[in-house]
Structure formats: C-alpha cells, structure tokens
Amino acid sequence: MSSNAISTLSQPVHVARDQHPISRKDISPNALRVLYRLREGGYASYLVGGAVRDLLTGGQPKDYDVATDATPEQVKQLFRNCRLIGRRFRLAHVVYGREIIEVATFRANTDDGTGDRELEDGRLVRDNVYGTIEDDAVRRDFTANALYYTVEDFSVRDFVGGFEDVQNRVLRLIGDPETRYREDPVRMLRAIRLAAKLGFSIAPSAAEPIPRLAALLDGAASARLFDECLKMFLTGHAERSFLGLEAHGLLPALFPQATQALARAGEPTRAMVLAALESTDRRVAEERPVTPAFLLAALLWPAYTEEMQALLAQGLDPAVAQQRAADRVILHQAQRVALPRRFSLAMEEIWLLQARFGQRQRKRVFRLLAHPRFRAAYDFLELRAIQDPELQPEVEFWREAQIVPAEQLAEKLAPVRKGRKAVAEPDAPPVGDGSALAPVKKRRRRRRPRPAGSPET
Numbered sequence: 490m491s492s493n494a495i496s497t498l499s500q501p502v503h504v505a506r507d508q509h510p511i512s513r514k515d516i517s518p519n520a521l522r523v524l525y526r527l528r529e530g531g532y533a534s535y536l537v538g539g540a541v542r543d544l545l546t547g548g549q550p551k552d553y554d555v556a557t558d559a560t561p562e563q564v565k566q567l568f569r570n571c572r573l574i575g576r577r578f579r580l581a582h583v584v585y586g587r588e589i590i591e592v593a594t595f596r597a598n599t600d601d602g603t604g605d606r607e608l609e610d611g612r613l614v615r616d617n618v619y620g621t622i623e624d625d626a627v628r629r630d631f632t633a634n635a636l637y638y639t640v641e642d643f644s645v646r647d648f649v650g651g652f653e654d655v656q657n658r659v660l661r662l663i664g665d666p667e668t669r670y671r672e673d674p675v676r677m678l679r680a681i682r683l684a685a686k687l688g689f690s691i692a693p694s695a696a697e698p699i700p701r702l703a704a705l706l707d708g709a710a711s712a713r714l715f716d717e718c719l720k721m722f723l724t725g726h727a728e729r730s731f732l733g734l735e736a737h738g739l740l741p742a743l744f745p746q747a748t749q750a751l752a753r754a755g756e757p758t759r760a761m762v763l764a765a766l767e768s769t770d771r772r773v774a775e776e777r778p779v780t781p782a783f784l785l786a787a788l789l790w791p792a793y794t795e796e797m798q799a800l801l802a803q804g805l806d807p808a809v810a811q812q813r814a815a816d817r818v819i820l821h822q823a824q825r826v827a828l829p830r831r832f833s834l835a836m837e838e839i840w841l842l843q844a845r846f847g848q849r850q851r852k853r854v855f856r857l858l859a860h861p862r863f864r865a866a867y868d869f870l871e872l873r874a875i876q877d878p879e880l881q882p883e884v885e886f887w888r889e890a891q892i893v894p895a896e897q898l899a900e901k902l903a904p905v906r907k908g909r910k911a912v913a914e915p916d917a918p919p920v921g922d923g924s925a926l927a928p929v930k931k932r933r934r935r936r937r938p939r940p941a942g943s944p945e946t
C-alpha cells in the first residue's frame with residue numbers, strides 16, 4: 490500500500506498529435522523500434538519520463554525510457570537483444586550497440602529508482618508491484634516527468650497535469666510535496682537539477698519544504714549523491730545548479746564543511762568557485778572533456794585552505810600541513826558524497842601542486858611542466874588569481890613557460906641552489922610556500938629577477 494494516495498486528473502488529458510511538437514523524426518529510431526514491436530506484440534507501449542519532457546521543450550533527450558504493460562519476461566521474448574536487469578526491481582534493457590532502451594513494466598507505488606524499497610519512517614524501501622498506467626504516472630516525481638507518448642495515435646497522455654506544467658515551464662511534485670520528499674529526499678536535488686537543466690521554475694509548493702527537509706539528505710546513500718552531483722555539475726548547468734542549491738538551502742547538505750568555509754572566506758572566494766562552475770559549463774558546451782576533480786578542487790578549496798592555516802598555526806611543516814589538510818577535507822567530504830579515489834587523488838594533486846608554482850629553479854620548473862597534472866593545476870592557479878590578484882605574476886610566468894622553447898626558458902632560470910634545506914628533498918615544497926596558498930598573504934619566497942613574462946616577444 491502506498492503512503493500517498495495521489496489522485497489523478499478526473500479526466501486524463503489526451504494531447505493530440507497536432508497539439509504538441511513531438512515528431513517521430515526527433516525520436517531515436519531504436520526507441521521507435523521498441524515502441525512499435527511492443528505494440529505489434531499486443532502490448533501497450535509509451536515513451537515516458539525525461540525523453541517526453543525534453544522533446545516537448547525542444548531539448549535533445551539523452552536516453553529513452555519506455556513503459557509497457559508487458560512483464561519483463563514478455564519483453565524479453567519479443568527482443569533478441571534484450572537482457573533483464575535488477576533482481577527485485579526487474580527491468581528490460583533492449584540493447585542496440587551503444588544505445589540502451591530501458592523498458593519498464595507499469596508499476597504501482599512510488600519508486601525512487603534505486604532498487605530495493607519498503608516504507609520505513611516514510612522512506613521508500615519496498616518492492617514495487619505492477620500496476621496500471623495511472624499507477625505508473627503517480628509514482629513518478631514531477632508532473633513534467635509523467636507524460637506518455639504513444640505511437641498508437643502519436644498523442645501525449647497526461648494523468649497528472651504535466652502537459653500544462655511543461656507549457657508553463659514549472660516543476661510540480663505529484664501529490665503532497667513533503668510526503669514525496671520524505672519518501673525519497675534525493676527528489677529535492679532532482680528539483681534543483683531539473684530546474685537548472687531545463688530553465689524551469691520550481692512550483693512554490695515544491696520549493697517550500699526543501700530548506701526544512703534538507704537534513705533528510707544525510708540519510709541518502711553517498712554513491713547516489715555522487716551520481717546526482719555528476720549530473721548537476723558536469724552536464725552543462727553547473728553554475729545554475731550551484732546557485733539553486735545555495736538558494737534552497739541544500740548546499741550544506743552536500744558540502745557541509747565547504748559551505749561554512751566558503752561563507753567565512755567571503756566574496757572573492759565565492760567568485761572563484763563560480764568561475765570554476767562557469768568554466769566547466771563552457772567546456773561542456775564546447776564538448777571538451779570535464780572532470781569532477783577540478784570542480785571539487787575549487788568547491789572544497791576554502792575548506793582546504795582553512796584546514797591548512799589551522800595546521801600551520803600549530804607549527805606544522807608546510808608540506809605536512811598540505812597533505813594532512815587535503816586528507817582531512819577529503820575524508821570529511823566523502824562521508825557525505827561518495828568521492829571515488831581516482832577523483833580525490835586528482836583533486837589532491839591539483840591542490841598540492843599549487844605550492845610548487847612559486848618555485849623558479851630550472852630543474853623544478855621543468856619537472857613541474859612535465860607533471861601529468863600540470864595543466865589542471867595551472868588552470869586552477871588561474872582560478873585562484875580571481876580570488877587573489879597577487880597571484881597574477883605567477884599565472885603569467887607559467888603561461889609563458891608553457892609556450893617558450895625549452896632552451897630559452899632554461900636560460901632565464903637559475904639552476905637549483907645547493908645547500909638550501911628544502912632543496913635536498915626533491916618534491917617537498919620549500920618552507921614558506923604554504924603561506925602562498927592560504928589567504929594569509931605573506932609570501933616569503935624571494936622573486937628571481939623578472940623571469941615572468943619576459944619572453945613575451
């Protein structure tokens with residue numbers, strides 16, 4: 490029995506072919522194949538969810554979900570290229586090379602898409618049972634996500650008022666918002682993410698409970714939160730997602746330490762984080778590769794520098810303080826949002842390399858330029874210069890260093906001086922470099938006579 494007895498529209502809306510913009514030529518041929526084959530097999534078949542929503546708003550769906558009254562086993566009998574996945578929550582995947590069309594049987598009850606379910610403290614952890622198309626509609630999250638397109642007459646079927654909401658570009662939860670968020674708190678993040686992605690507003694009724702219920706995200710699986718973060722931050726709408734999280738009080742639920750440190754660090758640091766988000770969005774738009782490591786490095790940077798200052802104040806050696814600060818921030822953050830090791834390692838490297846930009850001895854400069862993570866670290870240095878304009882000469886030096894011929898660069902640089910304590914250990918940053926990182930501005934390094942920018946001509 491479902492906790493939210495949501496009633497559907499008294500009269501389902503049938504949006505006829507000439508009343509909506511969805512055309513078959515915009516739909517993946519493989520999705521159409523699946524829709525037709527199911528129908529020929531005597532089953533109901535609909536395109537549903539994000540794809541219908543995206544097609545209605547002129548977007549390009551990134552994947553296609555099909556809903557049917559055929560059971561997964563019946564679906565399998567219709568398609569040779571079909572495999573059943575999930576044990577308790579059975580789904581059929583129809584596989585065409587790299588494209589997978591997901592076919593799900595109409596289900597009753599709400600579904601958070603995670604697999605196991607049963608209501609526990611209002612949270613959904615129970616197995617689903619098959620149901621009617623109306624049942625299937627009301628278990629979905631937003632009305633805009635519960636529209637069904639059929640090749641029977643090319644109409645859109647609407648049981649919850651989603652068509653009108655899409656016209657008005659508004660995200661509205663199906664049923665009682667607080668109940669639906671309690672069942673699955675990740676829906677709060679989905680609201681922010683989809684609003685950012687689609688440029689939709691969040692209906693006041695759906696927005697109101699979010700700040701009150703934000704803490705429920707503590708109970709969400711960290712791996713699922715990581716997946717949501719990837720979708721929020723690496724698909725071209727990172728800045729809007731961040732601002733949405735901030736505006737609706739969800740930022741501390743995902744990044745507790747970073748949110749606090751960010752608030753303390755003030756406006757220039759926030760500008761740096763926003764610039765990182767913006768540049769990620771730009772890269773996505775240009776179809777260049779993006780990594781969560783860079784973005785997380787920026788987002789968690791204020792927390793890292795704060796930790797490091799505290800450790801330096803305790804008298805720790807800068808190299809040790811850097812490492813320890815990074816470890817602490819990562820450990821803390823990973824308790825909330827899973828942080829796969831390959832990303833946390835990359836992020837840590839970006840941070841630790843910052844200390845080495847102050848070093849200008851010939852050997853060190855060349856070693857840093859050859860570092861596999863140099864480019865990311867340099868891009869990060871550029872970001873930091875937004876927060877701290879004093880870093881501009883460093884940015885210029887390293888920008889030049891990447892383009893001038895090696896011999897020319899070598900001539901301008903002094904060889905490593907022997908006998909200096911920090912030099913004895915090849916990869917340890919010289920004492921004093923840690924201070925260049927933290928908001929404490931004292932830079933004890935001596936500048937070499939004008940290496941930066943001089944090879945300009």
Ligand code: ATP
Pocket residue numbers: 537538539540551552554600601602628629630631634635673675676679720
């Ligand atoms: P996008 O693919 O653009 O990220 P989407 O809406 O397609 O957005 P999916 O995660 O692919 O998101 O989910 C497909 C559909 O499944 C949704 O449109 C919605 O109908 C339903 N759904 C997904 N997550 C939930 C949830 N947490 N609660 C209820 N329904 C959900």
Ligand code: MG
Pocket residue numbers: 538539540552
């Ligand atoms: Mg989808």
